Amino acid sequence: MSINTNVYGTSDTWPQDTSVETSAPAEQKYYFANFGNSANYDISTLKVGVDNNRVRLNTPIDKTLSWCGLGKKSAFSNLEFYNNKIGDEFKMINKDNRTITNFALFAKAFPWSLANPTVSNWYYADKGNTHYGSRARWMPDAQDGATSSTSNFNMGLKPVVQMPMRNCVFVPVLNVRKRVDTINSDDVNAQTVYMWDYLNANNTVNYTSHPYITEVKMYCYGTSNGLTATPTNKRVNVFSPFGGCILAVTDNISAGKGLPFDMDVPGAIQGKSTQYYAFGGDSNALNIFGMRSANNVYMVLSDSPTSYNYQARGYIVLPHPNGQISTPTSTDRYTRKLYYVQYYDGFQEWVREQIACFGMFFTDDKDTAETGDFDSELMCLGTLVDGVGNGAYTHGADNRDQPQWNWDSTNDSTYDPSNPPRVDPNTYDGVMDTASTPLLLATATERYVIADTNMNKLLTKLWDVMALADPTTMTKSDYALDMFLTNNPIDAIVSLQYIPVKDMGTGSTTVTLGKYDTNIPAAHAETSVVADCGTIEIFPRCGDNWIDREMKLTLYLPFCGVVDLDPETYLNRFCNVEYLIDLTTGTCSAVVSFIADNGKRVITDIANGVCAIDLPVTGIQQQTLNSELFNASESTKQLKVNNAFKGFKSLMGAVSSLQGSPTGAIDSILGGAADIYNIFQSEKIADYNLQHTTIPTKMIGTSGGLTGVMATIKPTIIYSIPVNDVNYSTYGHSIGFACCETGALSGFSGYTECTNVDLSGFSATTTEKNMIQSALAGGVYL
Amino acid sequence: MTIILYNITCAPNVVNKSAFLNGPLTISNVRPNDPCDMLNPSLILDWFDGISNYNYVYIDTFDRYYFITGSTLTSGKRCVMSCAVDVLHTYHTAIKNCIGTVLRSESIGKPTMIADSKLPIHTNQRTIDAINFSDTPFTRDVGSHFILTTIGGTPTQGGTT
Numbered sequence: 015m016s017i018n019t020n021v022y023g024t025s026d027t028w029p030q031d032t033s034v035e036t037s038a039p040a041e042q043k044y045y046f047a048n049f050g051n052s053a054n055y056d057i058s059t060l061k062v063g064v065d066n067n068r069v070r071l072n073t074p075i076d077k078t079l080s081w082c083g084l085g086k087k088s089a090f091s092n093l094e095f096y097n098n099k100i101g102d103e104f105k106m107i108n109k110d111n112r113t114i115t116n117f118a119l120f121a122k123a124f125p126w127s128l129a130n131p132t133v134s135n136w137y138y139a140d141k142g143n144t145h146y147g148s149r150a151r152w153m154p155d156a157q158d159g160a161t162s163s164t165s166n167f168n169m170g171l172k173p174v175v176q177m178p179m180r181n182c183v184f185v186p187v188l189n190v191r192k193r194v195d196t197i198n199s200d201d202v203n204a205q206t207v208y209m210w211d212y213l214n215a216n217n218t219v220n221y222t223s224h225p226y227i228t229e230v231k232m233y234c235y236g237t238s239n240g241l242t243a244t245p246t247n248k249r250v251n252v253f254s255p256f257g258g259c260i261l262a263v264t265d266n267i268s269a270g271k272g273l274p275f276d277m278d279v280p281g282a283i284q285g286k287s288t289q290y291y292a293f294g295g296d297s298n299a300l301n302i303f304g305m306r307s308a309n310n311v312y313m314v315l316s317d318s319p320t321s322y323n324y325q326a327r328g329y330i331v332l333p334h335p336n337g338q339i340s341t342p343t344s345t346d347r348y349t350r351k352l353y354y355v356q357y358y359d360g361f362q363e364w365v366r367e368q369i370a371c372f373g374m375f376f377t378d379d380k381d382t383a384e385t386g387d388f389d390s391e392l393m394c395l396g397t398l399v400d401g402v403g404n405g406a407y408t409h410g411a412d413n414r415d416q417p418q419w420n421w422d423s424t425n426d427s428t429y430d431p432s433n434p435p436r437v438d439p440n441t442y443d444g445v446m447d448t449a450s451t452p453l454l455l456a457t458a459t460e461r462y463v464i465a466d467t468n469m470n471k472l473l474t475k476l477w478d479v480m481a482l483a484d485p486t487t488m489t490k491s492d493y494a495l496d497m498f499l500t501n502n503p504i505d506a507i508v509s510l511q512y513i514p515v516k517d518m519g520t521g522s523t524t525v526t527l528g529k530y531d532t533n534i535p536a537a538h539a540e541t542s543v544v545a546d547c548g549t550i551e552i553f554p555r556c557g558d559n560w561i562d563r564e565m566k567l568t569l570y571l572p573f574c575g576v577v578d579l580d581p582e583t584y585l586n587r588f589c590n591v592e593y594l595i596d597l598t599t600g601t602c603s604a605v606v607s608f609i610a611d612n613g614k615r616v617i618t619d620i621a622n623g624v625c626a627i628d629l630p631v632t633g634i635q636q637q638t639l640n641s642e643l644f645n646a647s648e649s650t651k652q653l654k655v656n657n658a659f660k661g662f663k664s665l666m667g668a669v670s671s672l673q674g675s676p677t678g679a680i681d682s683i684l685g686g687a688a689d690i691y692n693i694f695q696s697e698k699i700a701d702y703n704l705q706h707t708t709i710p711t712k713m714i715g716t717s718g719g720l721t722g723v724m725a726t727i728k729p730t731i732i733y734s735i736p737v738n739d740v741n742y743s744t745y746g747h748s749i750g751f752a753c754c755e756t757g758a759l760s761g762f763s764g765y766t767e768c769t770n771v772d773l774s775g776f777s778a779t780t781t782e783k784n785m786i787q788s789a790l791a792g793g794v795y796l
Numbered sequence: 797m798t799i800i801l802y803n804i805t806c807a808p809n810v811v812n813k814s815a816f817l818n819g820p821l822t823i824s825n826v827r828p829n830d831p832c833d834m835l836n837p838s839l840i841l842d843w844f845d846g847i848s849n850y851n852y853v854y855i856d857t858f859d860r861y862y863f864i865t866g867s868t869l870t871s872g873k874r875c876v877m878s879c880a881v882d883v884l885h886t887y888h889t890a891i892k893n894c895i896g897t898v899l900r901s902e903s904i905g906k907p908t909m910i911a912d913s914k915l916p917i918h919t920n921q922r923t924i925d926a927i928n929f930s931d932t933p934f935t936r937d938v939g940s941h942f943i944l945t946t947i948g949g950t951p952t953q954g955g956t957t
Contacts, residue, residue, distance in 0.1 A: 460948040465940045472944070499947060508945040516935045518943065527946055539943050545933030555925075559907035561917055572934055593933045597943060625934065626943075727934040733925040738917040742906055745915065750900030752912035760892040764902025771896030778887055781835060785883045786891060793900070794884060795810040796892065 015427040017175055018078040022047035028175050041422035044236070044252060045176035046121060076118075077264045077431035079173055081373070081424035083114035085404030085437065088371040089303055089332040090263055091115040096305075096313065096329040096339075104313070104339070104351070108268040113437040114402055119300070120260040121172040121253055177374070177424040181236040183249060183393070184376035185383045186365050187299055188212055189229035190219065194340040194352045204228070209378040213362065221357040228354045230365055231299030232376070234259070235383050248384040253298045261300045264431075267330075302368045305331040305353035313339070313351045329353075334364070367405030370396035373418055373427075376407075389413050401429030402437060446617040448544060448592055448605055459508050460526065461598075462536035463519030472525070475532040476503050498528035504631060512627040513600055514727070515543055540597055547591040547729050552584040555735050560752075566734035571604040572727050574623035579731070583618065584608055590615070591729040600626020604729065750793070759796055767793045797857040798824045799839065801850035801864075808863065812888040817852065834858050835881045843873040853879060861885045 022028075028045040084090045095108040186209040193203065205219045212221055235249035253259040305313060313329050331337070331353050340352040355361070362378065369376045377383050379392040386393050395413040397406040413419055421427065464472070480503060483493035491501040498506040506527040519537025526532065554562040567579035571591065579589065587608040595602040606619040745751075750765040759768065768790045773783045801823065806816035829838035837855065853862050862879035870876055884891065907915060935941075 458948050459945050462944045462946070463940045464942040464944050466938050466942065469942055506947045508947065509943075510945070511943045512941055513943055514935055514941055515933050516939070517933075519940055525944060525946065536944070537940065543933055545931070547932055548930035550927060550929060557906055560909050560911045561907055561915075563909075563911075564917065566922075572932065591929055595933060629942075726928070727936060728932040729929040731927050731929075733923075733927070735923045735925070736917045737921040737923060738915070740915060740917070746902040746905060749914055750902045751904040751907055752910040752914070753898060753901055753904050753908045754910055755898045755901070756895065757898070758893060758895050759898070762898055762901045762903045765900070766898055766902065767900040768896040768898040771891075771894045773891075773894055775893070776887060776890035778883070778890075779835075782881065782883045782887070785881075786887065789809060789884055790891075790896065793809060795807065796812075796903075 015081050015425060015429050015431075016078060017425065018076050021076045021078070022173055022175050025175075042178040042181045043176065044174060044178060044181070046172040047175050049172070077116040079118035079175065080116035080264065080429070080431040081177065081427040082371075082398050082429050083116060083402040083431070083434050083437075084371045085402045086111075086113045086439070086441070087367060087405040088115060088403070089334070089368060090117060090261075090371075092333055093263070093267055094331040094333045095268065096331065110268050112265060113439050114265075114434045116264045116431045116434075118262045118264050119174040119177070120262060121174060175425075177234075178236070179375070179418060179421045179423055179426075180388065182252075182374055183235040183383055183386075184232040184369050184372065184374055185209075185235050185251075186302075186369060186376075186378050187231045187233055188227055189231070189304070190224035191226045191228060191352075191354070192224050194226045194228075194354050208380065209362065209365065210380045210383075213378075221361075225357040226352075226354045227303075227357060227361070228352050229304035230302050230368070232302055232369055233299050251298055259298055259300055261302075301332055303332050303334055303337075303355070303365075305329055313353070366394065366407065370394065370405050370407035371403035372396055373398040373403045375413075388419075395419070398429070400435035401427065402435060442612070443614065446607065446615055448594060461539035462523070462525050463539045464525065464534065464536045468534050468536070471534050472532065473504075475530075475534065476527070479503065479527075479530045497530055503527065507631050510629040510631050511600055512629055513595075513597060513625060515595055515597070515625065516545075518543060518597055542597055543593070543595040545593045545595070547593065549588045549590045550731060551588050552579070552581075552586065552731070554585055555733065556738060558586065561736060561738055564736050568732040568734070569606060569619075570726070570730045570732065571606075571621050571623075572725065572729065573602055573625040574604040574621035577606060577619045577621050579606070580618070589731065595625060597626075600624050600628070759790075763796050765793060766796045767791060797826050797828065797839075797855060798822060799826050799841075799856070800854040801847075802852040802854070803850055804852040808882070809884065811884045811891055813852075813861070813882070813885040814888075819849070821850065828857075829876060834860070837862070837879050839877045839879065840870075841875055841877060843869055843875045847875060852882075853877070855879075859886075 025045070027048060029048055030043045030045050086092075091110065091112040091114070093110040094106050097105060097107050187206060188209060189204060189206050190212065191204050203224070205224055207217075207219045207224075211217050212219065212224075214220060215222060233251040234253055236252040237247045237249050334355040336355050336358070337353055338355070340354060366376070366378065373396040375388055376394050376396065377386065377392050379386070382390055382392040388395075389411050391410040393413060394407045394409045395416050395418060396403045397408060397416065398418065399406075408416055418427075479497065480490060480494065483490045487493075488496070494501050494503050497503065500506065518540055520540055521538050523536055523538060524531055525534040525536045552567065555565065556562045562585055563581050565581050565585075567581055567584060568576050569579050569589070569591070570576050587610075590607050590609070592605045592607070593602055594605060602623055602625045604619075604621045604623070605617055606621070607615050607617040610616045742751075747765055750767060759766065759771070762768075769787075771787060771790050773786060778786070799822070801819075801821040802817040803819050804813055804816045805818065806813055810816065823841055825841075827840045829840050832838065837858070839853075839855070847867060851864050853864055854860070855862060858881075861882045863882055864877055865880050866878040868876040868878075
């Protein structure tokens with residue numbers, strides 16, 4: 015980090031504010047650039063913007079005050095912009111999406127100065143007046159264009175050019191409310207409260223009494239005495255004497271992107287000039303969440319065309335992923351709306367992550383904030399990776415391991431805002447999930463789950479119902495047509511499947527075939543089944559080393575075959591198997607997954623199979639039947655009868671061949687199926703055949719296999735581990751264990767092979783050093 | 797020059813041989829064989845009984861330790877002793893303080909994540925184990941396992957639509 019002295023002057027010109035600290039060493043003080051305190055430019059260190067020492071609207075904002083980058087998790091990298099014009103639908107019109115956001119910190123020199131840094135809205139040029147850019151922009155142009163040529167419009171700003179590490183602890187403060195639906199009359203319930211007070215349920219204002227959070231800010235705590243790790247005086251908000259402070263984004267923002275800069279000149283697009291925005295709140299705090307327009311935290315649509323000059327035309331929001339805009343009960347179009355987030359269990363952690371992005375010390379504990387050591391348990395320190403903070407932090411003694419621990423001030427940062435590191439723009443929070451299918455829409459079929467023991471009753475019932483036909487009233491075929499919408503009652507059965515799965519049904523009912531209630535108890539069949547088979551930790555069997563990676567892991571999945579698990583992926587992780595079974599088709603998918611280090615589920619394999627057996631059922635093709643009845647000759651009939659019975663017998667034969675299955679369940683079914691076969695050999699079948707001698711049979715579905723259920727029915731992991739019968743003690747002494755570690759050789763003992771040894775620091779001839787290198791590479795005993 | 801003869805019992809590739817330097821025998825008036833290479837010197841000294849028991853020598857002139865690689869008896873009961881510098885023990889203190897990349901180490905104590913091609917594991921001889929998941933949707937028990945699909949719908953009176 016190298017501050018641009020052309021803008022902020024050299025360090026010897028930086029004044030400190032005596033109200034902050036007086037006796038501290040220089041590196042422990044807050045320093046500010048001197049932008050002057052009146053219209054007199056001569057005392058200003060502002061060097062660029064030679065036109066009256068002002069930075070012009072089209073001058074890129076200097077970024078060198080940014081001691082770190084705010085990562086993509088920071089709300090400053092995800093600013094949201096909302097319109098406010100009455101008649102328009104209130105909506106987000108632009109949203110930032112930066113991987114790194116640079117920023118600058120300002121204290122306010124004078125309350126409500128021309129530069130008015132507390133205003134948190136942005137302005138447009140309007141009606142020919144081109145002097146309204148971003149009101150809080152540093153400094154686009156005069157707020158009042160009439161005096162722009164004579165005044166020092168930057169005098170209201172005090173850029174912070176040094177933040178002392180040992181005199182700065184960020185502390186979260188909240189603006190909270192009891193309710194958000196009646197803001198006009200409800201402002202009185204807004205409360206500013208420290209996080210540590212808010213989380214104490216015994217306090218009057220806490221997370222249950224005031225669950226709606228409209229702002230999160232942070233105080234910058236420091237002391238005014240000589241600074242040590244443990245201050246002798248309590249730390250306080252160091253920006254309090256200034257009456258305000260600002261945290262400004264110095265990267266382009268998309269606030270007015272695509273919108274006309276001047277409403278009278280639609281072609282002049284806002285986004286052509288450098289955008290800049292400053293968040294300044296009341297209470298001398300730095301906003302890190304919420305919406306703040308001119309002096310307030312509410313939004314209201316405006317209907318005055320001229321109001322764009324002096325009122326916010328749009329609103330900028332420091333967002334939260336769960337942020338919402340309130341819906342007031344009043345229908346008044348001027349009704350104010352709030353941007354808020356409702357308290358939840360992870361809110362405290364989210365705030366910590368936001369503050370951590372700044373790479374500074376912070377805490378949400380009162381005692382730690384006021385007097386705590388910088389390595390005390392509740393003192394946190396934001397983690398910077400290549401100078402960018404993305405929400406990670408350390409606390410307690412671990413703070414000592416961070417580079418910032420050794421900083422005197424933010425000027426010791428090596429972050430270069432003009433050349434920020436390349437940041438992976440992706441957020442690796444992908445989710446791979448599975449879910450039950452929705453219930454199928456009602457179709458022309460009914461689906462039942464029938465107990466194995468009731469199956470043998472089913473076709474008997476068919477015969478029974480046919481026996482009820484009164485030949486004096488109607489023929490049997492007409493009777494069947496009336497009962498089943500088909501001449502062949504067996505066609506009322508669309509399909510019959512055996513699926514060896516538990517819990518396929520819901521509720522209780524009886525099987526109905528056409529109009530005929532068989533009174534066979536059944537349950538309504540589910541559409542699908544999602545079954546979790548549990549989790550197994552793939553534990554290393556050889557000491558968690560490379561030999562474990564030579565292991566073969568084979569996962570047997572009933573009905574779906576086997577898959578190989580990659581040991582590199584699964585070792586020391588938890589393997590989960592979940593079955594997705596489609597009960598309408600009998601197909602099943604075994605989903606193999608593990609829980610990744612970030613706690614998210616990662617699916618590595620999906621194996622598919624079929625766990626249903628389509629049991630054969632005879633049926634009738636009605637159209638064919640009609641055709642046959644009218645056209646077939648007697649000889650043709652006979653032929654077809656033979657064919658029909660060949661097919662029928664083959665079906666029954668197939669079913670019978672399944673007898674002898676090792677499962678009792680199958681035996682019971684097939685006992686029933688065999689009964690059916692025998693029944694067809696009885697006199698009833700003769701009656702049936704008399705009426706259906708011309709009917710071709712068809713097979714619905716195909717015979718499935720039962721081998722799946724004959725094998726093990728639980729998913730099983732098979733470990734194949736290479737045999738290793740080496741005596742590690744003698745092996746290590748004779749040849750050492752392979753490794754790749756860098757360090758002083760004094761940290762090793764016994765047999766050692768090493769390479770690229772740095773032999774500087776002692777005197778030996780080149781030949782000798784080459785001999786040493788060679789000896790160490792070949793193996794020595796240390 | 798003065799030399800100190802030792803009998804060392806350790807392997808040549810032991811870096812610090814201090815614990816293995818036995819029977820030191822200081823001999824003065826030793827002459828180098830001209831010319832004398834500092835790394836592989838030859839020394840001329842008087843023969844004495846037991847000289848063959850020494851296999852290591854410190855030469856104060858060079859401030860280095862040497863392996864005795866050979867001794868030759870010459871005329872006048874003199875001995876020409878061939879030596880080779882032992883850089884490991886000579887610089888053992890400095891070597892231990894050097895930083896390097898260790899590729900194999902006894903002190904690691906056990907195999908690491910780095911594949912070790914020298915470790916004789918038998919990939920063709922394996923131990924086979926199996927472990928079942930705790931649950932399964934499938935069953936062999938007698939129960940409700942038939943799904944019957946029939947013509948659906950319910951008859952209504954009068955055929956109204």
